[in-house]
Every structure is written in C-alpha cells, then in structure tokens.
Amino acid sequence: MSLNFDRSLEYLKMLIVVGVLVLIGQRFGYGIAIMPALPGMIIVILISFLALTIKDSFPNLKFPAFAWASLTALILSMPFMPTADLFLKYTNEVNFLGTTTPILAFAGISVGNKIEKLKKLSWKVFIVAIAVFIGTYFGSAIVAHIVLKLQGII
Amino acid sequence: MAKNKEKQKEPERGNDFNSFLKLFISVFIIVVATEIFGTKTFKIGPGQVVLLPMLFAVIIGMLITPDLLGSKIKALKKVISMQEVEKAGTYVMIALLPLGVKYGTLVGPNIVEVVKAGPAFLLQELGNLGTIFIALPLALLLGMKREAVGATASIAREPTLGVIGEKYGISSPEGTGVLGTYLMGTVFGTIFFGLLGGYAAATGLHPLALAMASGMGSGSMMAAASGALAEAVPAMKDEILAYAATSNMLTGVTGLYSVIFLGLPLVNFLYDKLSPILSKKDRGDQ
Numbered sequence: 001m002s003l004n005f006d007r008s009l010e011y012l013k014m015l016i017v018v019g020v021l022v023l024i025g026q027r028f029g030y031g032i033a034i035m036p037a038l039p040g041m042i043i044v045i046l047i048s049f050l051a052l053t054i055k056d057s058f059p060n061l062k063f064p065a066f067a068w069a070s071l072t073a074l075i076l077s078m079p080f081m082p083t084a085d086l087f088l089k090y091t092n093e094v095n096f097l098g099t100t101t102p103i104l105a106f107a108g109i110s111v112g113n114k115i116e117k118l119k120k121l122s123w124k125v126f127i128v129a130i131a132v133f134i135g136t137y138f139g140s141a142i143v144a145h146i147v148l149k150l151q152g153i154i
Numbered sequence: 155m156a157k158n159k160e161k162q163k164e165p166e167r168g169n170d171f172n173s174f175l176k177l178f179i180s181v182f183i184i185v186v187a188t189e190i191f192g193t194k195t196f197k198i199g200p201g202q203v204v205l206l207p208m209l210f211a212v213i214i215g216m217l218i219t220p221d222l223l224g225s226k227i228k229a230l231k232k233v234i235s236m237q238e239v240e241k242a243g244t245y246v247m248i249a250l251l252p253l254g255v256k257y258g259t260l261v262g263p264n265i266v267e268v269v270k271a272g273p274a275f276l277l278q279e280l281g282n283l284g285t286i287f288i289a290l291p292l293a294l295l296l297g298m299k300r301e302a303v304g305a306t307a308s309i310a311r312e313p314t315l316g317v318i319g320e321k322y323g324i325s326s327p328e329g330t331g332v333l334g335t336y337l338m339g340t341v342f343g344t345i346f347f348g349l350l351g352g353y354a355a356a357t358g359l360h361p362l363a364l365a366m367a368s369g370m371g372s373g374s375m376m377a378a379a380s381g382a383l384a385e386a387v388p389a390m391k392d393e394i395l396a397y398a399a400t401s402n403m404l405t406g407v408t409g410l411y412s413v414i415f416l417g418l419p420l421v422n423f424l425y426d427k428l429s430p431i432l433s434k435k436d437r438g439d440q
Contacts, residue, residue, distance in 0.1 A: 002420055006198075058289065064406055065247070071258060094256060096253075097208070099253040100207075100374075102211075103253060105184040108212040110239060112219025117366075128292060131288050133350075136284070137367045141278070145363035148360060154363070
C-alpha cells in the first residue's frame with residue numbers, strides 16, 4: 001500500500017483540469033452543452049480517480065490505470081447490473097471523441113523533448129518501425145478475421 | 155527548519171503554477187480550434203481517409219515544441235519550454251483515463267457479444283507476433299544487427315521497453331533498437347494509426363477484426379485507429395469501439411508476458427536463422 005494524500009490531491013486537480021478541457025472541447029465540437037454534461041463528467045472523473053488509486057495500491061499487478069478505468073466502467077455498465085441505466089444515461093453526455101482531443105494535444109507537446117533524439121535515429125529505424133506498425137496491426141487483424149469467420153460471428 | 159524549507163519552495167510553486175497556466179492555455183486553444191475545425195473525411199482510391207480533431211491536435215502540439223517551431227519563434231519558446239513539455243507528459247497519462255472510462259461504457263453493454271468473440275480476442279493477440287516475420291527480415295536486409303531484435307520484437311510500448319531494458323540493458327544494441335521503435339511509435343504512432351484506421355476498411359478485412367487489431371498498442375494509438383475506423387464505418391461505431399477497447403485491455407494483461415515468453419524467443423530464434431542469410435557482410439563475426 002502506498003497511498004499518499006498529496007499525490008491523490010494532485011491527481012484530482014489534474015483530472016479536473018482535463019475534465020474542463022473535455023467539457024469545453026465537446027461544447028464546440030459536438031454541441032453538447034456544458035451543464036447537462038457535468039454530472040457525467042463528475043462520474044468519469046471519480047472513476048478515473050478510483051483507477052489511479054487502485055493502480056497505486058497494487059503496483060505489483062502492472063495493470064495500467066487506463067485499464068482499471070475501463071474495467072470499472074465496463075462492470076458498472078453491463079446489462080444485468082442495476083447501475084447500468086443511470087450510469088450510461090449520464091456518461092453518454094461525455095462524448096467519446098471529445099475525450100481524445102485533449103489527450104493528443106498533451107501527447108503532441110509531450111514528445112517535444114524527443115525530437116532531438118528522433119533526429120539522431122537513422123532512416124532505417126523509420127522504415128523498420130513502419131513495418132512493425134503494419135505487421136502488428138494486420139497480423140492481428142488477419143488472425144481476428146479468420147477466427148471470427150470460423151466462429152460464425154462475421 | 156520547516157519554515158526555511160517552505161520559503162524555498164514558494165518561488166518554485168509560483169513558477170510551477172505559471173508553467174501549468176501556459177500549458178493549460180496552449181492545450182485549451184488547440185482543443186477549441188481543432189474541435190471547431192472538426193472531422194474531415196475524403197476519399198483516396200478505394201478507401202476513406204478520416205482526419206479527426208485529435209490528429210490535428212497532436213500535430214499542432216508537436217509543432218509548437220521548443221525544438222520545432224519554438225527554435226524559430228522566440229516568443230513561442232517562452233510559452234512552451236522544456237518545462238511545459240515535461241508537464242505535458244504527466245498530463246497524457248491522466249487525460250487518457252476519461253477515455254478509458256468511455257471505452258468501458260462501450261464494452262459493458264456489449265459484454266455478451268464480446269465474451270462470445272473470446273477465442274478471436276485471445277488468438278489475435280498472437281497475431282501481433284506477425285510483425286516479427288515482416289519487420290525482422292527487413293531490418294536485417296537494411297543492415298541492422300542485434301538492434302533488429304529490439305526493434306522488431308513487438309510494437310515496443312512501455313512493457314517491452316522494460317523487458318528488453320532489463321534483459322539486455324537499455325544502452326545495448328537491443329536496447330537501442332527497442333528505443334528506436336518506441337520513439338517512432340510515440341511521435342508518429344497516433345498519426346500513422348489515425349490515417350491507417352480509416353483507410354484499412356478498404357482492405358476487405360471485417361471492421362470488427364480491424365477493431366480488435368486497433369487495440370495492439372498504447373491507449374492513444376487505439377483511440378486514433380478505432381476512432382478513425384468508427385468514423386469510416388459509422389453503422390458499426392459502438393461495436394468497433396467496444397472491440398478495440400476490449401482488445402486493448404487484453405493487451406494490457408497479456409502484452410508483457412507475450413513479449414517475454416513468445417516475442418523475444420521468436421525474434422531471437424529467427425535472428426539466428428536469418429542473419430547468416432540476410433546480412434552477408436558480417437558472416438561469422440558472432
């Protein structure tokens with residue numbers, strides 16, 4: 001157990017900052033008014049906070065906070081769960097694509113300290129990495145396609 | 155003593171808040187601008203290219219950093235310095251969580267279908283290893299040595315970086331290789347998968363299979379690939395996102411072990427078989 005009040009507070013502050021960015025972004029991008037989306041965003045922030053707390057509590061599991069967040073929301077929204085209707089009603093006001101834009105804006109800025117390192121890499125690494133991306137993606141897509149077909153799902 | 159410490163901390167705090175404010179306002183402007191600009195789709199040949207706001211956001215974010223536009227425009231460097239860049243890194247991890255929650259809400263209602271597709275989910279994780287057969291020979295043909303082992307063992311997200319760093323040392327040739335693919339993925343991964351995700355629908359592979367494949371790497375790679383695919387095949391939007399999220403969760407569980415027990419042994423085995431044939435110049439120097 002390595003729970004720490006200061007760190008928790010810091011997490012919460014950062015989550016609220018992100019929440020504000022998402023609420024404003026989706027207001028402009030998808031026309032979702034801020035006030036009706038607020039309860040959903042509070043729920044999303046609380047689950048995210050829970051995910052961080054679980055991750056810090058069990059560092060040996062090596063399961064990322066992102067996956068804990070998905071898993072918690074997954075359980076709360078399963079059809080036979082009593083929480084599903086209400087939970088989905090509120091979180092539906094938080095747009096899926098709306099949550100992605102702030103992430104990528106931060107991600108873009110965060111690679112700023114890697115540009116110099118990247119320039120030092122040889123062009124070969126560039127080509128090999130593209131081959132790795134394509135191979136991983138289509139390798140798994142082809143296997144998935146075949147198995148889904150064999151199972152009669154598609 | 156305690157008071158002294160506090161005094162020393164104060165200017166640092168103020169500076170910290172300024173730095174936060176600069177980062178926040180920059181991201182705020184990027185988000186609002188790209189969301190107003192919206193999603194752009196256009197056809198190229200048989201496929202559809204989907205440009206989501208997140209794609210513009212990552213490109214603008216990158217451009218305003220100190221080593222790119224910042225090195226030309228002094229005023230910009232004052233706003234986004236390396237301090238803000240470091241801070242942005244911590245925010246990425248936090249900003250991913252609401253997306254994680256949203257993915258969970260997409261999987262939950264579809265949980266019965268997802269469980270039915272369980273065998274496909276498990277087996278497609280092995281499909282990730284397919285990359286070794288393509289990328290390793292290519293790396294050897296290009297003249298890479300042991301770097302190739304690190305570079306092609308997997309898509310090189312943090313778990314792989316950790317495994318290879320521990321096994322060979324991060325400054326070993328293998329470590330250099332894995333760092334290369336890692337860096338490329340971090341910088342170009344979302345852009346690449348954002349473009350590929352929408353276009354892949356034209357390959358004839360089923361959208362659900364492509365959705366599963368979207369879950370192979372980091373959370374933001376998955377978001378880019380599945381988001382673009384969902385826009386390209388809007389009729390299956392929710393299922394696509396649910397399948398992608400499940401696959402990503404599964405990779406979160408299996409990824410590390412798959413590299414240790416399958417990826418690395420396989421890439422080393424193939425390296426031993428292929429390097430005498432493909433990299434002729436240095437035959438026998440091992």
